[in-house]
Amino acid sequence: MAGKAKEMVESWSFLDTVESNFRPLVVIELAKGTKEETIEWFTKRIVDKKANGGAQLLIKPLVTENGVENIYLVGASHLRLLLGAETVGLVKECSDNSMRTFTYSSRKTFKHFADDNHNFLTMAECQYIIKHELENLRAKDEKMIPGYPQAKLYPGKSIVRRLLTSGILVQIFPLHDREELKKLCHSWYGRVKIGYQPLDDIRCYFGETIALYFGFLEYFTFALIPMAVIGIPYYMFAWEDYDKYVMFATFNLLWSTVILEVWKRICAILTYRWGTLLMKRQFEEPRPGFHGVLGINPVTGREEPVYSSFKRQLRIYLVSLPFVCLCLYFSLYVMMIYFDLEQWALDYHEENESNFSNLMLYVPSIIYAVVIEIMNRIYRYAAEFLTSWENHRLESSYQNHLILKVLVFNFLNCFASLFYIAFVLFDMKLLRQSLATLLITSQILNQFAESLLPYWLQKRYNRKMKKRMCSKKTDMDLSLAEQVNMEKEMGTYLGTFDDYLELFLQFGYVSLFSCVYPLAAVFAVLNNITEIYSDALKMCRVYKRPFAEPTANIGVWQLAFETMSVISVVTNCVLIGMSPEVDALFPDSKIDLVLTVALVEHLLLAIKFIMAFVIPDKPRDIQMKLAKLEFESLEALKQQQMQLAAESLEE
């Protein structure tokens, strides 16, 4: 094995005559015992010239004290990366401060570009380019992966995806940059400070999707502060007057519309600066897990697996839908058990009144909160399994179906008991208590399960590793090998889904019943401040570095938050209508009360929609910049046509 490795070390360098220093960017881990011929074929395809259908990257086996362990480091020459940046359509800042799509031929016009400046592309961008190039390494005339006859290939199939699905390729992940990471950690969460997160640095290191999540988290926390500040006196002085309630609720409802609209503008500002607002959408390839019989894709005209949409619909409506309904039913069933428990605790408290029994009153809520969290997590796995079984062709379609399933269940699971208490039991005291317990318990559980537990596990593992390593530190390359070995064992960050979901549920707790429990916003703010720190810790210390993903907005979550804000108008109006203070205002006619509430609700909804319509999604200066770009490209096209026309007419 070691001889082979030596040969490889030589083999990567002969292609790379320009760069003398190989910078490892991405790690490829193959399964133990992968056949020699497979490794040879795969590495040859990676280093092969573009013209021969290769990726023209650099690859080097990782040499540790145990010899070669089927771990490879991938890098690329500076020129290759620049050409790759053009292929993926990166948008960078020009010398005149405008954002433009990078092309190799116009490279001189970009800010900070110099032929010897290897930092023109950030490390995250380089890793994204390498990932893109690896994923676009496609089978030519191979019918199968050499050495694995059961792993079929067809022309145009992504080799890396086939290797992943057949288990030969264990994982591909980008390497951390220890130095950069240290700097980032320091400015991000290293010191306790009041101030903004270094979003641009986060974006440079982790990419746009993650930076946008942290941007949203920060923005959302700031946006909740006014609600929290106004909420505190309501709690402290137990203000229960009619006007104050209505004022608070109205403020909340309009405020939540404003913050969601303003977020779109801030998002546009951020993503314009990062270049992703202008980035053209890439053509979506089938997702790795998609399977079917080989057919012709009507769009591309290429041979690829085809799966009948009818069969998928059958799976969705005959299996997934009933399953989701069953889960919803089960969730409601659990809720009823909780109410029994609640009743039992109340009875117990009434029979033997003591401090202990008073404390016991909170126990059912806490148990229920824990059960909700557990059910959410189990359901999450089931939903993932089901959605993947539905065999969606595109990742986006898979994501939409998954998000819809998860959102519906989580919404019902978390809020059904509160709706029941509010609108069936009419017990405002229990609602307040239940809401508080659910909110706080779920926040504590989440913080623990999401960051602290993995962090502690990781730390323990690292200590063990280090001890083992340090004892025989001889090889010059060990520091890198040590890093790779440590990072490959770290957990994989599965995307921002869970983080957004947590915020979404929190937004529900804060807004749905805000007029009953104004303190919810205070807890949300407090939670989010620690959340920023624990999420930052999670990203930097607990998980493998994720690949950067360019994105221009928070996608479907914007819609989810807006829907929640519409629902909260309805719930709050009804809650206010039910309060005894408001009731007392209409002593003669309950109908007038209901009609007034309905009228106010419709007015609020109308104002919400008008506000959402009137507030532009992009700030004026971004609009101008986009218009300018569009004008320039149209003008260039026109110039081209004019020339052609002049020539044609001259003839």
Added chain:
Amino acid sequence: MAGKAKEMVESWSFLDTVESNFRPLVVIELAKGTKEETIEWFTKRIVDKKANGGAQLLIKPLVTENGVENIYLVGASHLRLLLGAETVGLVKECSDNSMRTFTYSSRKTFKHFADDNHNFLTMAECQYIIKHELENLRAKDEKMIPGYPQAKLYPGKSIVRRLLTSGILVQIFPLHDREELKKLCHSWYGRVKIGYQPLDDIRCYFGETIALYFGFLEYFTFALIPMAVIGIPYYMFAWEDYDKYVMFATFNLLWSTVILEVWKRICAILTYRWGTLLMKRQFEEPRPGFHGVLGINPVTGREEPVYSSFKRQLRIYLVSLPFVCLCLYFSLYVMMIYFDLEQWALDYHEENESNFSNLMLYVPSIIYAVVIEIMNRIYRYAAEFLTSWENHRLESSYQNHLILKVLVFNFLNCFASLFYIAFVLFDMKLLRQSLATLLITSQILNQFAESLLPYWLQKRYNRKMKKRMCSKKTDMDLSLAEQVNMEKEMGTYLGTFDDYLELFLQFGYVSLFSCVYPLAAVFAVLNNITEIYSDALKMCRVYKRPFAEPTANIGVWQLAFETMSVISVVTNCVLIGMSPEVDALFPDSKIDLVLTVALVEHLLLAIKFIMAFVIPDKPRDIQMKLAKLEFESLEALKQQQMQLAAESLEE
């Protein structure tokens, strides 16, 4: 003058060595007494080469028996038109049935293209191209229009627009094609038949905007038929049971959502076939009436008039808004007078009951309907004046502000009395009567004012003209001259705004109170059938031929119709809740009734939004075709980059 004309006739032909037959497409009418130097300069710019900043079109003065009358005919060579088609970005069908943006270099791949096939571009397309070229004829270093020192120019200003605003250019309009028009009339409304309109022929002759209006009118009429059919028995048998009412209203509400969503799909099918779905938006130039001090446009970097957005906001909020509110107040005041009249008629009927007095009951409604129509028309002019005074830079912004002003006023003006009767007076009988009278009277008035009156005036004028002409028919060219002279006196079609507005108000009458007056849909269907004929007549016989306008959808009207359909959910739910039959179902508790109605309303609204979200806006095959085009363009780009990359890496 005649000598000058002779010179011109010679001058146009020397440029056109390819075409021997000049086909007049567009007519330019200059003001009587326009200075010679102005005419010379203007015609020179039109025929001048593209390279010199001209339009390189052909122009020929119209010679009538009175000599030259400052009327010019504009045409273009076949080659010029093809190049123009590329400039405006026309999308045509290829030989492989896909739609592609036309370029001169790829002309051979398009269906029906042949170098000698002069029908490859329809006449409407040719006229659109000529209009575009004329409007894009821009001042170079002229400081003013020669001969008119007060008509200032600056580099880049559209010459035609300046000529129009300074009154030197009276009008530009495209010529009718008598033969084509005859064919179109015959297939469109020439014979009474059950069947679809020849939308593709209408589109070829009048362009996409008008064809889409007729497509929408036809679709909407068909869509109303189920509502009309279900509505008839309700009226005939006076069904007033609770379940039947609710069923009808529920059907209507969901149906109106479905038809609006399905229209989007049909619209996509039509505009894909016509190529406008794929057409790229052109960069919007300032509208002709826009004025301001000369400054630098931040988007284009060009010198052009600039008007502060703050001043415009001031005009909107300090003048327009109060004016609109005043108009709304006046409209409500007129409404109250109508109710006084109504009361008076009722008193009269009660005092001396007779057939006459029974008839008198309808008089106030009829008078009110006429007054509403008159107010709508007067307000329309005021709104146009105000919006133009607001000095919007772009035509689209002007249109949006105008449409918003007009819609709000028309909505209140037409429906305020009905809302008042329904929700303040609770008089369902009066509501039904009032609704019927308003609907029918407005339909009759509209048909008369819109088509029949202009048609009759036009016919009378034509007869006079013909008599005068026929007496001395000698010149070979007279037939064309006669046509031009006739057409230039015809009214100008001001766009589809009024036609859509009429449909919008009709939709309001049908849907807002549909459960009270199911027969409204029947009247709407009947009206629309005659509307198709009278609008067709109007387009073909009454008005000048309008320039074709490419469009991909019905724009803001889709939103207006959808908003109306949301409002109608609320009104219908309330109406049903108020009906005595439903009232009787909740004998004990009125609150339960109101709550049930509110619940049903929210459910319906939720279903509406979910339906609108779930139904895709484009049919699957159109989506596929669009995806295919996108894929191809991405693929071409990638190929280009790959080549570049391979070359760069070879070096």
